[in-house]
Amino acid sequence: MPDILRPEDKQAIISAADSLIEEAIDFLQGMLRIPSINPPGVAYPECASYIGERLAALGYQVEYITLSAAENAELAPYGEGLPRTNVLGRLPGPQSSPVIHFNGHMDVVPVGMDWSTPPFGGEVRAGRVYGRGAADMKGGIAAQVYAVEAIRRAGLQLQGTVEQSGVVDEESTGNRNAGMGLLVERGLISSERTDYVVITEPLNIDNICLGHRGAIWGEIQTIGRQSHGSTPAQGVNALEHMAGFIDEVTGQLAPRLRQRQNHYPVVPATANAASLSFNVIQGGTNVNSVPDSCCVAFDRRLVTSESLADARQELWDILERRVQTIPDFRYEYKERYAAAPTWVSAETPLVQSFASAIQHILGRAPGYVCSPGTDDQRFVVQNAGIEQCIIYGPGEITQAHIVDESLAIADLLVSIKIMALATAELLGVQRHA
Ligand SMILES: [Zn+2]
Known part of the structure; x- marks a missing residue:
């Protein structure tokens, strides 16, 4: 795959990322203030709307994926009948392909006690954003949305299509589920229409995660x-x-x-x-x-x-x-x-684009790692049959599910730059006349 990104385009993307970080933090704080706790799965429609409204404001076509009562009972047996709403935004480019799909889960685990900061406050302290889900993984959702913005605000037009989804019920797993599992079952993510999938879970900014146990x-x-x-x-x-x-x-x-x-x-x-x-x-x-x-x-x-x-x-x-x-x-x-173990090849355009972006921003080669728990990658790789699916996002895995969960703003920014460079390379860009 040719490296079509010119050095000046890369620099413009990096500068644009630097100038939008406050907006990304603000978007993240708004998400953190919605207590989308799972189990049982509360405030999902509110969280989906919050993300959907931001995507619409940025020019995406937005759709909400909801379930009938019967589907809800079947796919979310521990969900106490609470509504499950996923959000999907689509930003078509001048060419119908390639399509890159960014995904994050909106649900967070319960908070436990002894927090030193309000768990749904989104406070910023000493360069970190605090709150349940800051790392796992509302920070990832903020990064995926603003990575694409960095490209656009650099005055570049992406040639392919970007999709962004926020889904429910990752934390409650399931052989099927009402989130990513449902998007795959409904064909919204499929090997026919989706070329690349990036799930922005926190596995540290210098790692590309190729699978899970x-x-x-x-x-x-x-x-x-x-x-x-x-x-x-x-x-x-x-x-x-x-x-x-x-x-x-x-x-x-x-x-x-x-x-x-x-x-x-x-x-x-x-x-x-x-x-x-x-x-x-x-x-x-x-x-x-x-x-x-x-x-x-x-x-x-x-x-x-x-x-x-x-x-x-x-x-x-x-x-x-x-x-x-x-x-x-x-x-x-x-x-x-x-859930069977999942592992994908590193020898693909998706992985190589992320590797070269990591090299460019951090000055070192990525680590190729495996996630300890299962995650939504299984639906994409095993059920949709999409080989080019990785986990890459901001935040340390050690921050997931702990008291005083937080995300370093510096990591958020780095991940935005890396995702932006990789996306620009994968989809191609054209400078606006
Ligand atoms: Zn997660």
Whole structure:
């Protein structure tokens, strides 16, 4: 792909970014003041309108993607029936292609206690913007919108088409969902109409994230038989069966998983190995009855070289062996969420444009990293079949989901410049006469 950006165009874009940073901060602060907390998913229509109005003011064609009550119930089962609204802005260029789609999720996780600043205040202190979602990832949405503005205000016209979306329910995952999953299901993002997708999650300004690990969230129940606590031999103790199973997994499977390292560096590095963690346990009703049921919820994380099928089989093998060897061992296995690992090639125009923009602004080559958790990239790559989809955005991953979450304004500005240069190169620009 030719480098069509002239040095003076690059410089004009960088200068334009410098002069619009206050406007980008103001846009971000407005978003931070809308408490779009998920779960359950409140203030989504308000947040979508706020973004949509800004996009319309900047000249985008704006559409809102909403759900019927039935779709809402199916796609957002934990959403308490609250309305789900996504926003999509489109800025057509003189050529119908290429199309670059920038995406961010509008939902934020609950705030917790002990904030030193109002979590929905958007305060600026010592060069950082504070608030839930500043890093994860309303900062990314502000950056994606103002990166495109930097190109336009440099007096350049993009030749291809830009799309910007703000979606719901990234934080609550789902095999399907009411946000990015829905946009893909409705064909609004598809391999026929979309060339490049950039999801602006925070993985640090010098990293290009090419994928994420996989996950299985499931429940295992052991099934026993009640008896009086004074005659336990008459019953089958589901809790003790579960204890034995947990012991085998933590003692034998978990150490094997820790040996499985991700082939590509995960940010943070502490998430580099495969893992399985039991995070909820329920069993028994009263002290003098042998429990007939015990249930655990587990969180299995897969490195990119693992498959969902193998990860499941590994657990099923342990369970089935126990059925064969332990009298009265019975179980049920259920999954609530499963996402295969995702990884895309670095040898694409999208990645190379971002790499050269990072080199230009920061003076170094990017890190190619893997996200520890799953994110909306899975819908784009696995369901829409779009290979050219990366995660790049401002903010440190360590800021996500913490008390006093914040975003460095310097990082916001750098990411705007990098996204602007990459976009200008990918879509091509023409100087206004
Ligand atoms: Zn996020």
